[in-house]
Amino acid sequence: MFRILPIDTPTLGDRSYLVHDGTVALVVDPQRDIDRVLDLAAAEGVHITHVFETHIHNDYVTGGYALAQTTGAAYHVNADDPVTFDRVAVHDGDVIAVGDTMRVGVLATPGHTFTHLAYALDVGGRQVAVFTGGSLLYGSVGRPDLLGPAHTDALVRHQYQSAHRLAGELPDDAGIYPTHGFGSFCSATQSEAAASTVAAEKRSNPALTKTEQTFVDDLLAGLDAWPAYYAHMAPANSAGPGAPDLSVPERADAEQLRKRLADGEWVVDLRNRVAFAAGHVAGTLNVGLDGGFATYLGWLIPPGTPLTLLGETVEQVAEAQRELVRIGIDRPAAHATGNPAKWAGSAALEAFPRATFADLAQVRHHRAVVVLDTRRDLEAAAARIEGAVHIPLHELLRRVDEVPDGEVWVHCAGGYRAAIAASILAAAGRRVVAVDDEFSRARESGLPVYFGGSPKVGS
Template structure:
């Protein structure tokens, strides 16, 4: 048995191709299935089965289209209510995939009908646990229905234990979530690989022997999750097709200008400091960079379904189109070029200061405390924050703009400078005077900024 890992770091997820050297099973494929197809072509594999562990809440699946294109059997848990051709899989069922034996194990909790897959090749075992047992934690249990959270948390606790009882300690564990995904109920473990035996020793769901205490602790630690999650399961029930990943014909300068003036979402993908130094007035900063934060925070901030135009260098535009397709944002318009100079030359440019924590500390030292706006999430603010800071999480900023008075300069920060750049650009477009604090929050206290 060989397992190929396809990482989607931008969403904190993984897909898997498990095979015997000739025949392959694909588990939880992301929507851009060309990555899977390139891998199986390189390995000269034949896909006979595609399997979903659950109806995903954080990305759009590529499973239906991948199965269709390869004539593969598409395994989806019985009871999911999907509206496309598939093979309903029941807990306990065993299937042959080439020389491999695959057994479905009921693991409800992350979703009501969640299944994991125990794959065997002789004495060798591998467990594909989806959003059930993760490295160090389990999948969150509040995405299906708030009224079912307690019930699903109890199910998650029992599922984790049942799964580890059915697999040997040396079985390799391959979860889909838990690498930064908000589908995890706790922080990602600092490991890239694990076994069932290691999780028995270190995973909270397995080391906590009081079920009710586990339920209370998990629920108490659940935090906000991206707003676009609400749209993923409905899309996945329909079996979405393959996305269009080519860069469309760019809009012209006049059209771009009209969209900005109309207040549409025109997103600048350049480095956040470059944006602060000079940008098309009325545009919003979502730095693409390495893609680590882009998809999640754009999907969490931009209201679902509103027109979107991406602006920036061609390579970043192309990458952003792929990333957005994974969460169901298809075919955004684009304007390729440098927004600071070569695009919409008759549209006004704007700028605002981008500073480090030392400059913030200087303001406090001069006895002129700045008005600091913290746009981190609630749990981050609660842990520690700048003395006297206003707190509005980025994902709530659009609906709470009226809480911030105009005429007073806002010094905006987050954990790294990424979210604060988004927030500063939104505030500037709303007429606020802003300073973008571009630095890790961990540096604030050492720089001399008073914290509490």
């Protein structure tokens, strides 16, 4: 009996898959930290013989090449992808035998990229599943704009046609197994679904229920910014990245941390936002492990900047390293563990207040404060607090000087991005209050919230 086992990477919003018949296994779209795949295969008692890539990924560094090198598996990549490593070049229509009962059919499904592939799994003569990568997702499709505006219109139309090809050529009961769509910025929209079939997508997926032009118009209108590090992923993946080095980086004491900060390096505190606000080393930035750590750190940090990680435990630092190698940040310059007092040495700690939207409503009755909205453009366009200055978090480092003078109350949709922004502003010497609250509570707290085209302040 065959098994399809997902390997989730929730912080990046992706899934890889291990598929086996009890003896041999194939893997689809593995993440960089291949030890997870190897451990799962060992636990299942199977040998990995084939690795398949649906596309040259934009949101993470692949583990496919390293996994194939480690296991001796055949590494299947589209023949049209301009890679610099040896691979088994596959084409639309190819069928690959895996073991005695599994067959993998190659389907060209351009849209997320021009050379995107899907893989249909046949077991015992029956098509049971399709691994769709960034083409047909749960209630959505992969975004078509990652290759730049010159290609977006062509790709979104390819995406529509690819979705219809999958729906037309596969049986209704075939399972859909996408790589993206679980929070990844590679997905055009997000879904709460954990599983789906071709039949279910025919009923609910906009790519299969709308006319082509309506689908195109609606999808393009809903696209927002994607992380800056995406620009570096495709070149890395085209070069055949090796297995990561997850060994513990150099340890730094308080004096070394002060020097690294003085030299303009990034020293990142991995603790949650509540702990950071209560006390932290001056100049450090807070990107907590309890949220989209790799996504936001990778989005913000200038490429090549030396990075030091501060964690309460070695395990926290190791978790952060694992997250970072997935987006190509391979070796932190240093690390320290313990608590802020230890990291600061003889220096005093800094802190800033946390508050709710109800607190903000009260304070605006008796004094003027700056309200900084750090959500993305589409979020702010949908609903916004009157008088708020809007600077998306990913633009804040280069636009800090645009934040008006005075006490800054910084918010996002739920508190995580606001905490990062507050740490950036505090490191720049600003007086900040981090709003740690759900934006849905802003209006019920008495704040004037405008929707759509209503009045607003700031850019």
